[in-house]
Amino acid sequence: MSAHEAYASNNEKYASTFDKGGLPLPPSKQVAVVTCMDARIDPAAQLGINLGEAHVIRNAGGSAKEALRSIVISQRLLQTREVILFHHTDCGMLTFSTNDLRTIVKNASEGDASVAEAVDQIDFLEFGDLEESVKSDVKFLKENNLVLPGTKITGWVHDVKTGKIRQIA
Amino acid sequence: MSAHEAYASNNEKYASTFDKGGLPLPPSKQVAVVTCMDARIDPAAQLGINLGEAHVIRNAGGSAKEALRSIVISQRLLQTREVILFHHTDCGMLTFSTNDLRTIVKNASEGDASVAEAVDQIDFLEFGDLEESVKSDVKFLKENNLVLPGTKITGWVHDVKTGKIRQIA
Numbered sequence: 001m002s003a004h005e006a007y008a009s010n011n012e013k014y015a016s017t018f019d020k021g022g023l024p025l026p027p028s029k030q031v032a033v034v035t036c037m038d039a040r041i042d043p044a045a046q047l048g049i050n051l052g053e054a055h056v057i058r059n060a061g062g063s064a065k066e067a068l069r070s071i072v073i074s075q076r077l078l079q080t081r082e083v084i085l086f087h088h089t090d091c092g093m094l095t096f097s098t099n100d101l102r103t104i105v106k107n108a109s110e111g112d113a114s115v116a117e118a119v120d121q122i123d124f125l126e127f128g129d130l131e132e133s134v135k136s137d138v139k140f141l142k143e144n145n146l147v148l149p150g151t152k153i154t155g156w157v158h159d160v161k162t163g164k165i166r167q168i169a
Numbered sequence: 170m171s172a173h174e175a176y177a178s179n180n181e182k183y184a185s186t187f188d189k190g191g192l193p194l195p196p197s198k199q200v201a202v203v204t205c206m207d208a209r210i211d212p213a214a215q216l217g218i219n220l221g222e223a224h225v226i227r228n229a230g231g232s233a234k235e236a237l238r239s240i241v242i243s244q245r246l247l248q249t250r251e252v253i254l255f256h257h258t259d260c261g262m263l264t265f266s267t268n269d270l271r272t273i274v275k276n277a278s279e280g281d282a283s284v285a286e287a288v289d290q291i292d293f294l295e296f297g298d299l300e301e302s303v304k305s306d307v308k309f310l311k312e313n314n315l316v317l318p319g320t321k322i323t324g325w326v327h328d329v330k331t332g333k334i335r336q337i338a
Contacts, residue, residue, distance in 0.1 A: 058228075
């Protein structure tokens with residue numbers, strides 16, 4: 001069974017008792033959470049986020065740089081005024097370099113020049129030190145002129161072994 | 170109370186009974202879910218995704234284009250072979266244009282030229298038709314030479330009023 005078949009079946013059960021259809025578009029807690037796509041991260045459960053409270057932005061690593069487009073939309077159109085950024089232990093982003101991954105993709109393409117050209121345009125935004133990556137992303141947001149002045153911005157590490165979060169910045 | 174204070178408190182409770190610290194890095198269902206950052210979306214609950222099963226990529230709109238970096242990492246380094254893409258009803262991305270948002274940001278900056286220059290570099294990736302946006306993003310992934318051949322790719326609309334999902338592509 002493909003995952004989409006299993007998830008569609010699960011969704012039927014979910015929808016059969018769903019009773020939160022009246023929530024407004026703007027997040028009620030005026031907050032955007034940025035975190036990794038990692039399969040061991042479940043922000044709603046791990047942070048106790050209720051439906052309707054928070055924007056949740058997720059990408060490989062929990063990159064603030066890639067999240068910027070979404071944060072501008074979140075702040076300017078939907079009134080969020082806080083950003084909580086998480087990276088996590090045992091993150092895949094600590095295990096490779098952009099050059100490594102470009103080589104993997106090129107080697108798999110059997111010499112296709114269009115693949116090489118496309119992958120050479122992507123910065124995969126890996127990082128070498130977990131806590132430094134959190135500090136650096138918080139600094140990026142605090143100094144970015146598209147992020148609203150006065151935004152509360154904090155940076156955290158989520159430990160996938162314990163489920164605990166710890167503030168870094 | 171800031172949202173991060175409430176969420177840190179919730180996390181203490183979560184971690185106190187956490188017993189899934191041994192999950193591996195690669196997603197067990199070999200799938201990446203792409204969806205919107207919207208506060209009314211909770212993929213784990215709405216699709217019944219168990220911890221460790223799936224990468225979850227979220228951004229404003231559920232843009233496949235912005236998700237590409239994460240999808241390449243997901244497939245090439247962490248062995249996912251399926252992408253399930255969701256957009257949703259009442260999405261903020263249906264309500265503005267990139268030019269509108271650039272104007273809002275510029276007007277709020279009181280003539281700061283560096284703000285104007287920065288915001289003019291961002292394509293906010295809005296869309297005018299919900300179902301078309303799903304089809305277009307699925308097409309983008311199916312035709313992209315960085316996405317592995319043979320990847321199962323499906324596109325869905327999530328209805329925030331009913332909690333139901335519906336396949337579009």
